[in-house]
Amino acid sequence: MKKGILVFILFVIGIFAGYFIVSGSLKPQPTGDDISFSHYAHTTLHKIKCVSCHRGVETQEMASVPNIQVCSMCHSTLMNPKSEREKKIYEYVKENKTIQWKIYYHVPDYVMFSHRRHVKLGKLECTDCHGDMTKQTSPDLKNVSAIKMQFCFSCHEDKKVTTDCNNCHH
Ligand code: HEC
Ligand code: HEC
Ligand code: HEC
Ligand code: HEC
Ligand code: HEC
16 A cells, blocks of 8 residues: 555656646747836837847948847946846846847848938938837837838829839848
């Protein structure tokens, strides 16, 4: 009888151990949703410039979405120890964790688009194409719509920029 119980206990422990090994190895990578990033907190409350994080926006095609090294410029120290949300990014920075942000704005590969051209040479504002990002309080962006050809086209017509097909397409 006693032996039966022992076998049963070992059996149960085995199941748990197996569960932890499997669940450990299948643990998903952290996603942007783990970190409650807020554009409002960074750009409205603290007047941090867009280019501090989107470093390519004046010089390259891609604005770039910041990785953990960019966050580490400020979050390798804990500025407000009372904020649980800030503590989480502080810990991510210490562990050098990758954050997989969801990407909303994307044009297909057959379209040529350059931020430098529009922001630096064309002197356009971010709001002209992305709406008011300074009000976004979470990585689940609100009121975002995909940029379609017609949108590019009508601004080019307004501003008397070429609307040649080859201009935007390879
Ligand atoms: C003329 C319209 C336009 C303007 C102005 C503009 N963007 Fe963009 N943005 C786009 C388009 C189109 C994409 C998608 C690009 C792609 O898929 O290659 C994009 C993508 C992005 C992305 C994500 C992908 C990436 O790395 O490029 C970020 C971040 C971004 N823009 C930030 C900004 C900021 C900051 C400004 C202002 C300084 C700005 N944009 C001004 C049209 C614009
Ligand atoms: C130029 C400095 C700077 C950079 C770069 C920066 N932050 Fe911050 N961040 C701040 C400041 C200042 C605060 C406000 C501190 C506070 O009161 O909690 C803050 C607060 C936060 C908070 C807490 C906000 C809240 O609503 O409680 C989170 C989360 C955060 N940052 C995430 C990030 C992430 C993710 C990155 C990288 C993509 C990043 N930060 C890059 C300066 C920065
Ligand atoms: C402290 C760093 C930081 C600053 C400053 C910042 N951003 Fe961002 N931005 C991020 C991060 C992180 C993401 C990805 C998470 C998200 O969408 O909230 C992002 C995403 C975006 C996107 C969406 C990209 C996509 O395709 O999903 C746009 C557009 C953008 N930012 C524009 C701006 C503009 C405009 C400003 C200035 C008014 C600005 N950002 C300032 C860190 C920053
Ligand atoms: C809000 C207005 C606006 C929107 C929207 C816009 N553009 Fe432009 N675009 C401009 C302006 C202004 C210039 C001229 C910049 C300069 O002075 O070089 C330009 C220039 C260009 C050029 C270079 C033109 C040349 O003469 O070689 C390309 C390519 C281009 N845009 C593609 C796009 C694409 C693709 C989109 C949509 C994803 C887009 N643009 C959306 C205003 C806009
Ligand atoms: C100012 C930039 C711009 C110009 C000029 C332009 N396009 Fe586009 N085109 C885009 C963008 C951005 C997309 C991708 C977004 C979308 O599907 O609307 C696109 C998508 C397309 C597609 C695929 C759309 C679909 O529904 O599958 C075709 C086909 C196309 N363009 C043809 C043309 C032709 C033909 C011309 C010349 C008359 C032209 N384009 C001029 C920016 C441009």
